[in-house]
Amino acid sequence: MTSFLKTLVRTPWFWGLVGIALLLMLNVIKDPTYLAIGVNPTTGLLTGNVLDILRVSAPIIMIALGMTFVIxxxxxxxxxxxxxxxxxxxxxxxxxxxxxxxxxxxxxxxIGVALLLGAVLGLVNGLLVAVVGLQPFISTLVMMLAARGIARVITGGQNTNATNQPFQQISNGQIFGLPTSFVIAIAIVVIISLIMRRTALGLMIESIGINPEASRLAGIRPRPILITVYVLSAVLAAMGGLFTVSEVMTVDVSGTGYQMELDAILAVVIGGTSLAGGKFSILGSTVGALLIATLNKTVLFLGVSAAATPAFKAIVIVLLCLLQSERVRNYILQAGRRRSRKEAVA
Structure with a gap:
């Protein structure tokens, strides 16, 4: 049991779960009924803050999942x-x-049009990185600006709304009491996890991140793998966009997905995937996405001002990263042991 606990403590996503629990506890202190689940008398669907967090987390899970393989x-x-x-x-x-x-x-x-367009944009990213040889930061930065412009061209620069009941149920419906978008997101996570871990694809992605030259000498072709991960990232991002717009049935060409890339990167890092490349954690990225969604909800619930919101989020994330640091944990444990010895001597 002790060995299991030590392994668990060294696992980054464990501290993500701890962070989620602490944030929920903070909300419960302010409102003891925060975790209560009710029933909407009009629709008969379950309602509650926890369900709202799960619904909001669905698009973050999608973009974090795609970002995991790119990183x-x-x-x-x-x-x-x-x-x-x-x-x-x-x-x-x-x-x-x-x-x-x-x-x-x-x-x-x-859905098909959105995912197809996302795949095309991801293919462009992949070709720029894998074939042309541009740095991923530069090529995706260019695509960030270009794609936002493409969204404006598609809508004529206006916020577009539509009416379609089945599409609206993607975010507003429920499956077994859980938001439909969250259930779909988790199903996609499971499917991609099986593909990555039951085939050689996941191992090849990790090997390219660890040492691309050694991977090439071992017979792995980096270009198709790189193109695949950028296409997958864009398709999952488009799916996240579908989750977002289906909730209100309106797309805001300036606001939809704004700065979501930062949340995706944070979720991946919190989940334990190193920015230096190599081994990745799909479970960790999912937990990280849930933490970001819980943090965003907590900021609104506590009434943190818009000006102070980035600082509040930064403090929480920095504290969590410190908890993940083995050096910090060892320092705290050593300090505790020294204090115990001094008390024993006294």
């Missing part, structure tokens, strides 16, 4: 927030063009 190859994708806007814009414009409020065909068409 594992020693890259970065700064365009995920803008690709979310492109996916949302494409979906809303498609639904508005079809104009069938109850059509499942319109919903699937909108």
């Amino acid at each position: 594992a190859t020693k890259g970065i994708d700064l365009s995920v927030g803008s690709v979310m806007a492109v996916g949302g814009a494409a979906a809303m414009e498609t639904l508005r063009a079809i104009n069938d409020p109850n059509s499942y065909g319109a919903m699937f068409t909108a």
